[in-house]
Amino acid sequence: MSRKKRIICIVFFFVVVTFLLAGIILLGTPKPRPESLSETMRDAVMHETMKVDLFGLTVNPGLISAFTVTGIIGVFCLIIRIFVIPRFTEIPGKFQMFLETIVGLFRNLAKTNSPHKNDLLSAYIFTAGVYIFVGTIFELFGFQAVTTSGASVALPAPLSDINGAICMGCTSYLFILLGGLFNNGIKGLLGGLKEFSLPLSMSFRLFGALLSGALVTELVYYYMTLSIVLPVLVGVLFTLLHALIQAYVLTLLVSMFYGEVSEKAPPKEKKKKKQKNKESKDKDQSINNIITPEVSK
Amino acid sequence: MNLPLNIDWQQILLHLLNFVILFGILFFFLYKPVKDFMDKREESYKKQRDDAKNALDEAERIKAEYEGKIAGAEEEISAMKAEAGAKTAEERTRMLEQTKTEAAGILEAAKKRGEIEHDKIIAEAQQEIADIVTTATEKIVLSADVSKSYDEFLKSAEGNAKNE
Numbered sequence: 001m002s003r004k005k006r007i008i009c010i011v012f013f014f015v016v017v018t019f020l021l022a023g024i025i026l027l028g029t030p031k032p033r034p035e036s037l038s039e040t041m042r043d044a045v046m047h048e049t050m051k052v053d054l055f056g057l058t059v060n061p062g063l064i065s066a067f068t069v070t071g072i073i074g075v076f077c078l079i080i081r082i083f084v085i086p087r088f089t090e091i092p093g094k095f096q097m098f099l100e101t102i103v104g105l106f107r108n109l110a111k112t113n114s115p116h117k118n119d120l121l122s123a124y125i126f127t128a129g130v131y132i133f134v135g136t137i138f139e140l141f142g143f144q145a146v147t148t149s150g151a152s153v154a155l156p157a158p159l160s161d162i163n164g165a166i167c168m169g170c171t172s173y174l175f176i177l178l179g180g181l182f183n184n185g186i187k188g189l190l191g192g193l194k195e196f197s198l199p200l201s202m203s204f205r206l207f208g209a210l211l212s213g214a215l216v217t218e219l220v221y222y223y224m225t226l227s228i229v230l231p232v233l234v235g236v237l238f239t240l241l242h243a244l245i246q247a248y249v250l251t252l253l254v255s256m257f258y259g260e261v262s263e264k265a266p267p268k269e270k271k272k273k274k275q276k277n278k279e280s281k282d283k284d285q286s287i288n289n290i291i292t293p294e295v296s297k
Numbered sequence: 298m299n300l301p302l303n304i305d306w307q308q309i310l311l312h313l314l315n316f317v318i319l320f321g322i323l324f325f326f327l328y329k330p331v332k333d334f335m336d337k338r339e340e341s342y343k344k345q346r347d348d349a350k351n352a353l354d355e356a357e358r359i360k361a362e363y364e365g366k367i368a369g370a371e372e373e374i375s376a377m378k379a380e381a382g383a384k385t386a387e388e389r390t391r392m393l394e395q396t397k398t399e400a401a402g403i404l405e406a407a408k409k410r411g412e413i414e415h416d417k418i419i420a421e422a423q424q425e426i427a428d429i430v431t432t433a434t435e436k437i438v439l440s441a442d443v444s445k446s447y448d449e450f451l452k453s454a455e456g457n458a459k460n461e
Contacts, residue, residue, distance in 0.1 A: 078325065088334050
């Protein structure tokens with residue numbers, strides 16, 4: 001391509017972009033939205049008007065998202081189970097490596113934070129992590145659902161629905177409590193109950209984080225002038241970051257608390273005793289050194 | 298019951314149901330098979346490593362055994378060498394001793410023979426002297442010239458001394 005041609009192409013490109021922008025701006029005010037900004041925002045939080053019909057029940061769109069996510073993950077897992085896992089090899093291929101990395105990641109997280117008991121914990125945080133991550137990414141695809149009033153609504157992240165977030169937080173807390181109860185008896189249960197604010201904090205952390213992403217995206221899309229390049233940064237990056245961060249934070253918290261409540265008491269005491277013995281020995285030695293430095297030398 | 302933020306127990310339970318289903322699916326279709334596979338592979342690697350370690354230990358043991366054997370052989374060789382050296386030294390001393398004795402014997406014999414020879418020569422010389430003296434005396438007696446006979450005697454004695 002000669003230099004002249006290239007210059008012509010670049011100029012042509014910019015002229016097209018300028019014309020398009022000018023046209024968009026000149027074609028006047030967009031039609032007024034059916035609902036105001038505050039209404040949109042309020043609805044994103046409260047889900048008062050945008051309800052979806054599910055087998056006769058009127059539910060929030062978040063629940064539909066949750067079921068859709070489960071369906072997608074289910075189909076995906078089934079395909080993997082049938083076609084990929086029987087063909088696993090000793091030396092992993094790329095996809096096998098990917099699967100093993102994910103499973104290994106959560107297993108390591110469970111092992112490092114809860115070294116005493118972690119079989120069920122790693123399965124739980126694996127599920128929770130995958131659910132939060134995929135559920136949040138799901139928001140990006142913008143699947144549509146029909147509301148009871150006949151309008152269409154983009155399916156949000158399942159956990160940006162407060163019910164979903166509360167369910168996740170409380171399930172995690174329950175899981176920690178049960179883990180303490182089964183591994184450590186009443187003591188473990190009490191250790192879990194000590195953290196009574198945990199379900200609230202976990203629920204609302206998830207809800208707040210995911211909702212904030214949704215709200216910012218909503219806000220950006222509400223004004224058309226903002227929706228040219230910005231959504232790529234705001235929408236996609238917010239969603240991706242939230243997906244990663246929230247999945248990591250929740251799984252880390254669950255495994256940390258689980259490790260705390262499932263830790264057996266007796267070994268701890270032994271350790272302390274050993275340390276004490278060691279300390280006293282050290283003291284004795286230092287005293288000996290002071291008294292008879294030549295002998296110790 | 299109206300809770301703030303439109304929290305709905307039914308929907309929470311529905312979410313929970315969804316989560317339990319998801320847990321089942323993920324656990325049985327993805328997590329467990331992958332985990333089992335990883336564990337199995339780890340087990341097999343561990344077994345391989347153990348086998349290799351055992352083989353290595355066995356090899357080390359055999360090596361040590363052979364090294365011990367070699368060291369024993371070397372010791373034996375050095376002992377044999379020392380023994381041989383000692384034997385040689387002994388032999389040498391013995392031979393030296395023998396040679397010395399022999400040499401002394403030869404010397405002794407030679408001395409003896411020399412003495413015998415010496416004695417014999419002296420005896421012969423004495424015999425000759427006696428003969429000369431006799432002859433000279435006879436001559437002197439026969440000529441009866443004392444001075445002449447004295448000279449004759451001296452001459453014959455000188456001649457004898459020159460001959461010897």
